[in-house]
Amino acid sequence: MHRILFVCLGNICRSTMAQFVMEDLVRRVGLEGEFIVDSAGTCDEELGNPPHYGTVNKLNEVGVPVGRHRARLIRAGEYADWDYIVYMDSSNGRDLRRIFSGDPEGKCVKLLSFVPEDSPLRPRARMHDGSVRDVADPWWTHNFDDTYRDVSVACVAMLESLEK
Template structure:
């Protein structure tokens, strides 16, 4: 079976998308599904390119025992649409920018992370709110629902 390729995307790739990448990777590892997935994250902007995850993200993940992986912010490209099965944004603004980068979504690969939950909504950017606890709870909820969806969709 070919790996399921997931790209988490936010504005700068240092807060929400990296948090989602690390949380989802940890869930996949815990479920012994590591060999079935390729998971990464990217930004829609160039503002943070090359920077490591935000200290607020690192601190929150360490607090809850989720491994922080080596990462430097990268920008999403048009080619990512071909390279990934799922492109997961964090809010409506991310989705608009993702569509601007890729053009169209004919294969329906673009989602907001919390679209997979019972209450679809945006995940607030902790860069502005300063609240990494709320962001983590939303990311965790979204990743759990996304994994449940993938298990059903791909029979894993």
């Protein structure tokens, strides 16, 4: 069983998009019984809110089912519940290390780190210095297309790495 938690700031845009994309991917390959997928946020500003309409519209446009979800806050006590705690940007990573008082088992991983160096993803998943690029927050950019591209490519790459 693979247990994956996707994390962003408010849990209404990127992390819910990643949750629904990954759920759809594992369903399409017949592995839904082998995965538990959820999402959460690192701040409480959006608690209880449904996924952002931009996320919902983009996922509907590409045929990814949008499940029932309400924004929730990640809790320190759930570190042990997940195999992977996948975050969207460096700020989320810092927040997770603060919430968990570190990352003793190396479970916290930036989403785009799953994308191989030779991926056709444009712009590339890695920066010139080799660091992993952030998934841009469409709350600020209003660009759900780019966010979906990053999320979908990274989720495919993650699933491929877990299937090996």
